[in-house]
Amino acid sequence: MSYLNLAVERRGHVAVVTLNRPDRGNALSVEMMRELEDAALSFREDTETRAVVFTGAGKHFCVGIDLRDPEHAESLSAPLLYRRRLFHLGPRMIRALREMDQVTIAAVNGAAMGGGACIASALDFRVGAADCRIGYPESSLGIPLSWVSLPLCVHLVGPSRAKRWLMLGERLDAETLLGWGFLDEVVPPGELLERALETAEAYAARAPVAVQMIKRSVNAVTGALDEAVMHMDSDQVLLAETTRDFQEAVRAFLEKREPRFRGE
Secondary structure: OOOOOOOEEEEEOEEEEEOOOOHOOOOOOHHHHHHHHHHHHHOOOOOOOOOOEEEEOOOOEOOOOOOOHHHHHHHHHOHHHHHHHHHOOOHHHHHHHHHHOOOOEEEOOOOOHHHHHHHHHOOOOOEEOOOOOOHHHHHHHOOOOOOOHHHHHHHHHHHOHHHHHHOOOOOOEHHHHHHHOOOOEEEEEHHHHHHHHHHHHHHHHHHHHHHHHHHHHHHHOOOOHHHHHHOOOOHHHHHHOOOOOHHHHHHHHHHHHOOOOOOO
């Protein structure tokens, strides 16, 4: 299968999926999100691939939602029913990534922001370049974190750190996130993909049935209540997008200034 916004390469039992919009920082257009969901699902019947590395072409892993994507921009003024249907694409994409049978590894280069951080959190392991930065800036737009990703963040860094990170919208450095447990390893930028592939090959060399059973069981134990807690997260964002604070946040983003929130 060929994609416009992704590159998929197979190396024996390991595959590499590269987010491939480097001129836009691999920002997530609606089309790219559909392709990521399709790519994750394409491994469902693939028993030869045992580990998959996800990385970003160019400078960044993924800078988040592409607010200049025409399809995304048009949806903001579309009927609510259509907006709800389109918004479900994000959670579906994250679920498809998290539910892959293969061991999944994020090789985080540059920035992984918003949706990019959500993608990294949905995978099994995260190797970060020493100069990478990761953050969830949703609160800066006046909206909560969604895409069923808030529990994933809590599982990785704990409740107190998750509250701080998500409420303040901080962009954290690699060493901090290694200490917090979000990143599993930090390496020099020039060694990032090589190290991620070494990690992938180590898991691919193990008995795949046992490895995939362990992965599914651990995810079931840690995420047993995730869907119950987050079943309304899309609607929370849609509600927040009706506020004047959200409108101010979008204007501030496009004008490259700090937003002035009024709680309206």
